[in-house]
Amino acid sequence: MKNKALVKAGFIGEKMTVIPRGLLKEYSDSAINRDLYLTDIGYFPKALYHFRKRPKGCSxxxxxYCIEGQGTVGIEKNIHHLKPNSFLIIEANKSHYYYSDKENPWSIFWIHYSGNHSQEIYRRFAGQNYGRPIIIPFEKNRIAEFEYLIDIFKNGLSKEIFEYSSMLLYKTLGSFIHYSLKSSKKTESNHDQLINNIINYLNEHIYETVKIEDISKAFNKSPSSIFTLFKQKTGHSLIHHFNLLKIQKACELINLTSLSIKEISFQLDFQDPLYFSRLFKKYMGVPPSKYKKNL
Known part of the structure; x- marks a missing residue:
């Protein structure tokens, strides 16, 4: 790269917050912050000639996160191309460089983060995707979360604000990591859509008794294939999931209505209130009468 590629004046519309290292040392050791905290965060729009090179990596x-344009990221011997709606995580202490495309410069949100959980978060990303960029659907909420995380430091750099940023950081990184894990599963698509449709079906029939034969008929699949697939995808049986949905609905009815426990039992199609009470206690730890009293 030529010297002109080194930007000194910044980019029009950029946003950036760098936590002063003295404060960072003081704040990052608290119980809330030590597991995950940010050190720098920003947004560079249309970042022509943006270039960074760190032969010894970054701590x-x-x-x-590229939202438009494109750029290149080199990590040790691997070269990656970031395009719109894609993201990449560079592991700490790894030699790297990155630069914006001259013809179509990228607009990026970026964040430096550390903490006891930071390496595990990276492993979740790299273990499923071999450290390659991940295409991620554009969502306004994701952009808004990034912008909010940048803007909260306008209110100052108190310990309380820094702790708040650490809490928000879990959610922001989680939205990327969750999608990278999800996108790496080759059996996504049809099977996952079927499970989502079945769960929607269960919610729509929450006040009824639903048997696996009913679902089999509704989705034109054999009972055994539905049972096996649901168990594989969710980790538990279909009847367990349906009972859990019913108990969640029971909690909602106890909280928001004046119905008696017996009436709620019948409304959810439990014809034996004693069985309903036992099932409620199994999931909630207390019988419905005590749950209602505790409210």
Whole structure:
């Protein structure tokens, strides 16, 4: 890269917060912050000539989220191309460089983060995707979360605000990591859509008794294939999931209505209130009468 690629004046519309290292040392050791905290965060729009090179790496992990344009990221011997709606995490202490495309410069949100959980978060990303960029659907909420995380430091750099940023950081990184784990599963698509449709069906019939034969008929699948697939995808049986949905609905009815426990039992199609009470206690730890009293 030529010297002109090194930007000194910044980019029009950029946002950036760098936590002063003195404060960072003081704040990052608290019980809330030590597991995950940010050190730097920003947004560079249309970042023409944006270039960074760190032969010895960076002490923090770096997430780069490209929302338009494109750029290149080199990590040790691997070269990756970031395109719109894609992100990449650079592992801490790994030699790397990155730069924006001259013809179509990228607009990126970026964040440096560290903490006891930071390496595990990176492993969740790299273990499923071999450290490659991940295409992620554009969501306004994700952009808003990033912007909010940048903007909260306008109110100052108190310990309380820094702790708040650490709490928000879990959610922000989680939205990326969850999708990277999900996108790596080759059996996504049809099977996952079927499970989602079955769960929607259960919610729509929450006040009824639903048997696996009913679902088999509704989705034109054999009972055994539905039972096996549901168990594989959710980790538990279909009847367990349906009972859990019913108990959640029971809690809602206890909280928001004046119905008696017996009436709620019948409304959810439990014809034996004693069985309903036992099932409620199994999931909630207390019988419905005590749950209602505790409210």
């Amino acid at each position: 923090e992990h770096i997430l780069i």
